[in-house]
Amino acid sequence: MRHLLSAADLDRDQALTILETAAQMHEVQHREVKKLPALRGRTVVNLFFEDSTRTRSSFEIAGKWLSADVINISAKGSSVSKGESLRDTVTTVAAMGIDGMVIRHHASGAPAQVADWIDAVVVNAGDGTHEHPTQALLDAYSISRRIGDLAGKHVVIAGDLTHSRVVRSNLLLLKTLGAQVTLVAPPTLMPSGVAAWSEAAGFATTYDFDAVLPDADAVMMLRVQKERMSGGYFPTPREYTVGYGLTRQRLKLLSPNAVIAHPGPMNRGLEITADAADEARSLILDQVSAGVAVRMSVLYHLLGGAQ
Amino acid sequence: MLLGIPRRGATLAARLAEAIAEVEGVHVPTGSLDVTMYRDDLRLQPIRAAAPTQIPPAGIDDAVVVLVDDVLFHGRTVRAALDAIGDLGRPRAVRLAVLIDRGHRELPIRADHVGKNLPTALSERVQVSLVEDDGVDEVRIADAADASEVTP
Amino acid sequence: MSESYLIVGADVVGEGRGDLLLQDGGVRRLNSAADAPRDARRIDADGLVALPGLVDLHTHLREPGREDAETIATGSAAAAAGGFTAVLAMANTDPVTDTAEAAERVHELGRQAGLVDVQPVGAVTKALAGEQLAELGLMARSRAQVRVFSDDGKCVHDARLMRRALEYVKAFGGVVSQHAQDPRLAGSEACAHEGELSGRLGLPGWPGVAEEVIVARDVMLARHTGSRVHIAHVSTAGTVEVLRWAKAQGIAVTAEVTPHHLMLPVDKVATFDPTFKVNPPLRPAEDIAALRAALADGTIDAVATDHAPHARHDKEHAFAEAAFGMLGLEQALQVVHTVMVRGGAMGWAAVAAAMSTNPARIAGLDHQGGGLADGAPANLVLFDPSARVTVDRDASRSLSSNNPWHGIALDGAVQATFLRGRATLLDGEVHA
Numbered sequence: 001m002r003h004l005l006s007a008a009d010l011d012r013d014q015a016l017t018i019l020e021t022a023a024q025m026h027e028v029q030h031r032e033v034k035k036l037p038a039l040r041g042r043t044v045v046n047l048f049f050e051d052s053t054r055t056r057s058s059f060e061i062a063g064k065w066l067s068a069d070v071i072n073i074s075a076k077g078s079s080v081s082k083g084e085s086l087r088d089t090v091t092t093v094a095a096m097g098i099d100g101m102v103i104r105h106h107a108s109g110a111p112a113q114v115a116d117w118i119d120a121v122v123v124n125a126g127d128g129t130h131e132h133p134t135q136a137l138l139d140a141y142s143i144s145r146r147i148g149d150l151a152g153k154h155v156v157i158a159g160d161l162t163h164s165r166v167v168r169s170n171l172l173l174l175k176t177l178g179a180q181v182t183l184v185a186p187p188t189l190m191p192s193g194v195a196a197w198s199e200a201a202g203f204a205t206t207y208d209f210d211a212v213l214p215d216a217d218a219v220m221m222l223r224v225q226k227e228r229m230s231g232g233y234f235p236t237p238r239e240y241t242v243g244y245g246l247t248r249q250r251l252k253l254l255s256p257n258a259v260i261a262h263p264g265p266m267n268r269g270l271e272i273t274a275d276a277a278d279e280a281r282s283l284i285l286d287q288v289s290a291g292v293a294v295r296m297s298v299l300y301h302l303l304g305g306a307q
Numbered sequence: 308m309l310l311g312i313p314r315r316g317a318t319l320a321a322r323l324a325e326a327i328a329e330v331e332g333v334h335v336p337t338g339s340l341d342v343t344m345y346r347d348d349l350r351l352q353p354i355r356a357a358a359p360t361q362i363p364p365a366g367i368d369d370a371v372v373v374l375v376d377d378v379l380f381h382g383r384t385v386r387a388a389l390d391a392i393g394d395l396g397r398p399r400a401v402r403l404a405v406l407i408d409r410g411h412r413e414l415p416i417r418a419d420h421v422g423k424n425l426p427t428a429l430s431e432r433v434q435v436s437l438v439e440d441d442g443v444d445e446v447r448i449a450d451a452a453d454a455s456e457v458t459p
Numbered sequence: 460m461s462e463s464y465l466i467v468g469a470d471v472v473g474e475g476r477g478d479l480l481l482q483d484g485g486v487r488r489l490n491s492a493a494d495a496p497r498d499a500r501r502i503d504a505d506g507l508v509a510l511p512g513l514v515d516l517h518t519h520l521r522e523p524g525r526e527d528a529e530t531i532a533t534g535s536a537a538a539a540a541g542g543f544t545a546v547l548a549m550a551n552t553d554p555v556t557d558t559a560e561a562a563e564r565v566h567e568l569g570r571q572a573g574l575v576d577v578q579p580v581g582a583v584t585k586a587l588a589g590e591q592l593a594e595l596g597l598m599a600r601s602r603a604q605v606r607v608f609s610d611d612g613k614c615v616h617d618a619r620l621m622r623r624a625l626e627y628v629k630a631f632g633g634v635v636s637q638h639a640q641d642p643r644l645a646g647s648e649a650c651a652h653e654g655e656l657s658g659r660l661g662l663p664g665w666p667g668v669a670e671e672v673i674v675a676r677d678v679m680l681a682r683h684t685g686s687r688v689h690i691a692h693v694s695t696a697g698t699v700e701v702l703r704w705a706k707a708q709g710i711a712v713t714a715e716v717t718p719h720h721l722m723l724p725v726d727k728v729a730t731f732d733p734t735f736k737v738n739p740p741l742r743p744a745e746d747i748a749a750l751r752a753a754l755a756d757g758t759i760d761a762v763a764t765d766h767a768p769h770a771r772h773d774k775e776h777a778f779a780e781a782a783f784g785m786l787g788l789e790q791a792l793q794v795v796h797t798v799m800v801r802g803g804a805m806g807w808a809a810v811a812a813a814m815s816t817n818p819a820r821i822a823g824l825d826h827q828g829g830g831l832a833d834g835a836p837a838n839l840v841l842f843d844p845s846a847r848v849t850v851d852r853d854a855s856r857s858l859s860s861n862n863p864w865h866g867i868a869l870d871g872a873v874q875a876t877f878l879r880g881r882a883t884l885l886d887g888e889v890h891a
Contacts, residue, residue, distance in 0.1 A: 031395060038349060106777075107779040109779075112730065113733075197655045304350075
């Protein structure tokens with residue numbers, strides 16, 4: 001594994017090793033001196049073509065706690081309109097002699113393209129509606145801390161799947177870790193071609209949220225943007241919540257040991273009602289601190305050893 | 308306080324604590340200290356997963372810390388451990404206990420407590436096995452061709 | 460007095476060996492090579508197939524406006540190298556070809572380049588904005604004699620405007636070439652065939668139905684107005700079904716398919732390489748099979764390249780932001796040979812129809828597509844079907860290198876092209 005562009009880049013052993021190291025890194029956060037020398041002398045650039053304070057600061061802290069020199073570059077706005085190609089932008093940054101590039105881009109596939117153009121290690125910090133592999137690692141880390149090994153566990157993912165990069169990375173990683181996955185969304189918010197995809201990749205889909213809840217070990221709720229209404233994806237927030245929201249009634253269908261995850265930011269009252277959100281809240285806060293640990297682990301595994 | 312360097316140093320630290328409790332009736336706080344991230348050869352090796360660091364709840368400040376490892380060789384692991392300790396707090400003193408000292412130091416480091424001094428050639432390898440980790444207690448010296456058992 | 464050529468032993472349009480004399484701009488079929496004048500340059504065409512000069516209904520030459528990507532001269536050179544003797548230059552230049560003056564300028568630059576007949580396509584609507592008809596009649600009356608009108612790159616999506624355009628061009632025998640893309644079903648962000656792969660990759664989908672609903676609407680408009688309509692770059696099995704039905708009804712519809720839609724599947728975009736970003740997008744194997752069958756049975760009338768050169772920096776963006784389009788002129792005949800002729804789906808006579816006669820007829824080009832009968836204009840191409848060539852994008856005559864066949868081995872090679880008896884490609888060189 002030279003880059004982390006997709007959750008599919010990780011086999012089971014690699015994924016488990018990253019999660020195991022993440023647990024050790026997590027412990028460092030409780031120390032007085034939150035610093036490990038592993039990446040001393042390495043330079044990591046966070047190149048963000050799209051705003052994301054949460055992900056950017058998580059990668060920034062992760063790099064700094066590993067003693068890397070971390071530089072944030074915001075390249076917001078379309079480089080097309082600036083008359084500079086993506087390749088020009090990234091090769092210019094890479095020419096500064098960097099070791100790693102963490103990329104967030106509003107267009108699917110950009111990190112994979114960049115990995116072909118530069119020598120540095122590339123980490124995908126979210127690309128368009130394609131993937132967000134470190135978020136998937138983080139979800140797997142947080143959930144498995146609650147319910148143990150994910151092999152054989154049933155994870156239900158519900159929400160705006162077609163526009164979600166999180167779901168794509170989660171599908172790949174959860175599959176690698178041996179979990180069973182069921183996707184829940186109205187037909188308009190299912191990814192295109194999901195019938196063929198689910199058959200090939202071995203996951204389930206349903207429009208009936210209630211039917212799958214009793215059997216779930218974990219429920220992951222994905223954000224639904226109100227703006228999707230204008231695209232005709234669903235008629236009203238009320239109707240969405242009744243069909244696909246995690247409501248108080250649905251909480252009762254869950255087994256008592258099941259966990260609720262939400263990669264955030266939450267749209268309370270739409271995909272998740274306030275009390276479900278509160279119940280999910282502890283895991284969600286957990287996820288923020290675990291986010292740094294997982295990203296430390298990823299940076300360490302990609303940049304710590306012999307290149 | 309006993310801090311073992313994973314894996315076998317941590318196992319030995321636990322055994323020492325047990326023996327001390329038996330003989331002296333004193334309970335010595337024991338933990339483990341992973342030095343992977345502090346190694347000076349990190350960049351030269353394929354990546355390895357970090358092992359657990361478990362510091363007793365009281366912390367190491369003002370404690371006398373005895374580092375425990377299986378084999379003392381170049382001294383580089385101990386140097387990494389000293390750096391790791393520096394990031395964790397300020398002990399009153401740090402001592403070093405090893406099962407085997409095989410010589411060939413590359414740094415000005417010596418052990419305070421040695422189980423056995425074992426003169427070796429630089430080309431040989433010393434392999435400590437412990438029941439907890441390996442299913443058997445033994446120390447082997449191996450070179451290119453053969454392996455000979457030293458202590459059962 | 461221009462040079463004359465004696466082509467000896469070519470397989471003439473797949474109908475058997477013959478000797479052709481190209482003299483004074485015309486073809487003479489000789490009973491014996493000995494009948495040729497002594498000074499005719501002799502070309503040994505043993506093993507080569509002679510076809511009438513190819514006519515491309517759909518070429519982007521980028522001049523005026525983007526001369527860094529292609530010029531009329533370099534695009535003409537690529538066309539000659541690919542066996543073409545005429546190309547229709549699409550209107551989406553800067554400025555747009557939406558006036559008689561603009562059309563005449565393109566026509567004149569093509570004449571100066573002197574490698575192929577460059578026939579401008581006029582815009583249907585002013586500035587391709589889809590709001591107001593361009594000066595169709597003035598373009599038709601100009602020295603360029605524009606007969607094909609298209610907003611290619613954009614769909615004439617307003618049904619009333621499309622209806623008026625279809626009616627209006629009847630007065631001068633024009634035809635509207637429709638870029639079929641319902642903008643509400645496939646907007647400007649749509650960049651990959653909507654299906655399993657676009658779902659996995661999270662790329663904005665371009666569903667086949669966005670093409671099919673426009674084609675269905677336009678054949679009904681053609682029936683209603685009694686006009687001709689041409690469907691550009693057909694890409695789906697559904698469109699083929701609509702075309703088959705419309706032709707059975709006697710509706711005056713013609714259609715073209717590109718070499719890339721005949722050969723390259725949607726899977727090519729899996730690596731996010733923008734070389735494979737094209738509009739309409741590459742489709743799955745089922746669509747490719749339907750397109751091949753439709754070309755073979757004549758439901759699709761013509762192969763047209765949609766040759767779309769782009770400067771390197773316009774392709775080196777994230778996939779969704781990179782420019783649409785790929786090169787096609789130099790490989791078109793090789794691709795048709797590789798996927799259609801070698802598999803037995805088409806003979807050389809059908810290739811001549813799809814790549815020369817039919818496109819010339821659709822575009823109203825009287826001096827092109829006339830076949831290789833005695834007395835026909837000496838527009839022809841010599842093709843070596845036994846060659847096998849690995850495509851090298853850097854060897855292109857185009858200024859651009861967005862060649863989707865780079866590194867792929869194709870069957871056959873164009874050996875020579877003649878425009879009105881003059882060699883425009885011979886011995887590996889393009890000659891103006």
